[in-house]
Amino acid sequence: MENFLSFFIPGKPIGKGRPRFTRQGHTYTPAITAAAEKMVASIASDAMIDAQRKPRIGRCSVHIIATWPIPKSWPQDRQRRARQNYEMPGKPDLDNIAKLILDACNGVVYEDDVQVCMLTVTKLYGDTPGCAVIVR
Helix, strand or coil: CCCCEEEEEECCCCCCCCCEECCCCCEECCHHHHHHHHHHHHHHHHHHHHCCCCCECCCEEEEEEEEEECCCCCCHHHHHHHHCCCCCCCCCCHHHHHHHHHHHCECCCECCHHHEEEEEEEEEEECCCEEEEEEC
């Protein structure tokens, strides 16, 4: 049995949004964040089923590679620089991308994200936008 799980979340990376508050003082998760977490959980669940695994109990490490599309409006020189990692994507922040993915994997890939003892997140431009996730 392999000691890692990998899956790919297609589309432009999304960061976890801040909680919102109603006038009555109740908190709620923004709809975009909730939908993104549900999609990530579904993709992770499919990967777990394919690997015939149950949620991990114990320490694990997570590596996330978040890739943004290179804007077609950019000049060729800037597009080339983006492919060579001289250009860096802006928002969302790395920690917000990781938070959304880690929270979505709770109860799916591992019991709780408190089990993650090592985390690496990389932002770059590429031809296929999305997030590659590897859990060891």
